[in-house]
Amino acid sequence: MPSKTHLIYFSPTKTTKKIVEGIAAGLGSGEIEHYDLTRMEHGLDLRLSDGVAVIGVPVYAGRVPEVCLERMKNLSAAGVPALLVALYGNREFEDALVELRDLAICKGFSVIAAGAFIGEHSYSTGAQPIAVNRPDESDLRKAREFGAAIAKRMEKNSRLETPAMPGNVPYRERLPLGGIAPETDRDRCNLCGACVEVCPTFVIAATDEVTTEAENCILCCACVKDCPEGARALNHPVVEGRREMLIKNCSKRREPELFF
Numbered sequence: 001m002p003s004k005t006h007l008i009y010f011s012p013t014k015t016t017k018k019i020v021e022g023i024a025a026g027l028g029s030g031e032i033e034h035y036d037l038t039r040m041e042h043g044l045d046l047r048l049s050d051g052v053a054v055i056g057v058p059v060y061a062g063r064v065p066e067v068c069l070e071r072m073k074n075l076s077a078a079g080v081p082a083l084l085v086a087l088y089g090n091r092e093f094e095d096a097l098v099e100l101r102d103l104a105i106c107k108g109f110s111v112i113a114a115g116a117f118i119g120e121h122s123y124s125t126g127a128q129p130i131a132v133n134r135p136d137e138s139d140l141r142k143a144r145e146f147g148a149a150i151a152k153r154m155e156k157n158s159r160l161e162t163p164a165m166p167g168n169v170p171y172r173e174r175l176p177l178g179g180i181a182p183e184t185d186r187d188r189c190n191l192c193g194a195c196v197e198v199c200p201t202f203v204i205a206a207t208d209e210v211t212t213e214a215e216n217c218i219l220c221c222a223c224v225k226d227c228p229e230g231a232r233a234l235n236h237p238v239v240e241g242r243r244e245m246l247i248k249n250c251s252k253r254r255e256p257e258l259f260f
């Protein structure tokens with residue numbers, strides 16, 4: 001088993017985090033180091049030279065979110081083996097995994113395995129649930145088994161090849177986010193600031209009211225899901241349309257796909 005596991009992830013609603021932690025448990029190394037990029041405003045400045053890395057990102061419009069690329073700008077590795085995770089909301093992961101593979105290789109990692117896992121969709125609500133409560137126990141078990149299988153392979157072979165994985169190069173075009181953001185119900189909001197504390201792009205302020213700088217909102221919905229008063233909601237018509245499409249076309253349960 002590897003001596004040390006480095007967990008590198010961006011995870012506003014924590015589903016990606018749960019999967020990378022599951023994989024780390026399966027890898028079984030004595031030491032686990034977390035590099036949580038979610039609130040790391042200036043990104044990660046790090047050169048890795050030992051152990052194994054698990055790198056996890058959510059899928060946004062079939063791609064790696066731009067904010068993840070920015071936060072990994074100053075990350076590099078000297079041939080450290082890496083397992084990759086693209087976490088998607090039960091629609092599709094499209095080019096996200098190959099984009100993450102190319103990014104990891106470009107930074108000096110040796111990509112030895114990859115997985116596409118499913119997490120509750122950022123746009124999921126109580127009334128319109130999408131992949132609600134995923135990853136569940138079955139997903140987490142698969143994550144642990146995946147980690148354990150890779151640890152075994154690493155023991156037998158110190159030079160594992162990069163596996164084939166689905167996705168296209170050039171990657172699909174990024175969709176503009178369009179300056180949309182969740183809104184606050186002033187009657188419910190008690191200005192506790194929980195939304196400010198979880199926002200990964202630091203666009204929310206709470207003084208005598210909560211304001212959101214919509215241009216830099218990435219629609220992750222961490223503020224919606226973490227508001228203790230249920231005062232934040234993302235009900236823009238564009239997102240409402242998206243939700244309806246997801247419920248109509250993407251309700252059939254997808255299962256994790258592993259590549260190694």
Ligand SMILES: Cc1cc2nc3c(=O)[nH]c(=O)nc-3n(C[C@H](O)[C@H](O)[C@H](O)COP(=O)(O)O)c2cc1C
Nearest residue numbers: 012013014015016058061062089091092119121122
């Ligand atoms: C802007 C945006 C775009 C998304 N695009 C996709 C997508 O293309 N396919 C998909 O299945 N899920 C998509 N999702 C859902 C996320 O991949 C999913 O909610 C993921 O669990 C979030 O990870 P986190 O919990 O680590 O933040 C999108 C979410 C957002 C906010």
